[in-house]
Amino acid sequence: MRGPAGEPDSRPRRAPASCSSATRRVPAPALYPALLGAAWAALAPPVQRLHAGGARARGRFRVRRGRGLAARLVAGLLRMPEAAEDVAVTLAVEPAGDGERWLRTFGVRPLFSSQWRAGDLLVEGLGLVQCWFRLRAEGGALVFEQVRSTLGLRRLGLPLPRWLAPRIEGRAGPLQDEVHVDVRIFAPVAGLLVAYEGRVANEAGGEAPPARAGGSTPESTAPSAPEPRAPEPRAPEPRA
Numbered sequence: 001m002r003g004p005a006g007e008p009d010s011r012p013r014r015a016p017a018s019c020s021s022a023t024r025r026v027p028a029p030a031l032y033p034a035l036l037g038a039a040w041a042a043l044a045p046p047v048q049r050l051h052a053g054g055a056r057a058r059g060r061f062r063v064r065r066g067r068g069l070a071a072r073l074v075a076g077l078l079r080m081p082e083a084a085e086d087v088a089v090t091l092a093v094e095p096a097g098d099g100e101r102w103l104r105t106f107g108v109r110p111l112f113s114s115q116w117r118a119g120d121l122l123v124e125g126l127g128l129v130q131c132w133f134r135l136r137a138e139g140g141a142l143v144f145e146q147v148r149s150t151l152g153l154r155r156l157g158l159p160l161p162r163w164l165a166p167r168i169e170g171r172a173g174p175l176q177d178e179v180h181v182d183v184r185i186f187a188p189v190a191g192l193l194v195a196y197e198g199r200v201a202n203e204a205g206g207e208a209p210p211a212r213a214g215g216s217t218p219e220s221t222a223p224s225a226p227e228p229r230a231p232e233p234r235a236p237e238p239r240a
Helices: 031-042 045-051 069-077
Strands: 056-065 084-096 099-106 109-118 121-126 129-138 141-151 167-175 178-187 191-202
Touching: 031 045, 031 109, 031 121, 031 129, 045 141, 045 167, 045 178, 045 191, 056 069, 056 178, 069 178, 069 191, 084 191, 129 167
Parallel strands: none
Antiparallel strands: 056 084, 056 191, 084 099, 099 109, 109 121, 121 129, 129 141, 141 167, 167 178, 178 191
């Protein structure tokens, strides 16, 4: 553009309103913080890290199986973990649509489940069975209180009567910097299918480790004092 005298107009141009006032989308909270709301702050930090979305963790568990024939058959059909006194466990949590996908591996056996929100309840689907939980914080731990079960597709599940519904008891509590997990799964008639208990810790690479008491520096990174140098030899003085 040119000014009134035909000279170039040097006045700064204003950006269009659509560019300068672009709206930024605020990311939605992860599944568990959204469900717990204000109660999320009552969870211990290790429990929060495990349920904040996108967790990667590993640990050691003890796994028990039901002893009855029906329990063994049902647990086998559902590919539940095998009994073991000390088995390596890994956990990977990935976002999936409006929920999360949890992959637990007991030794070499995977156990998949999908989790999503329905109102103020957490729903966990394993195959065609969905278990509905109310979450609560208790002494820094996260407690899963099952309220009902459904059978079928995610949005077309039919309510199961209690005498046909599986029952799950779950708790994740703090244990120093780790999380102590205790889960028990029951089925009608068969009774206990599987129970697993142990501790898991988030894998390194997330948050920085806490500072040591007193602010001391680890020996491997502490600066070392410079070594003293030997005196350089002096040239002999000429004789008279």
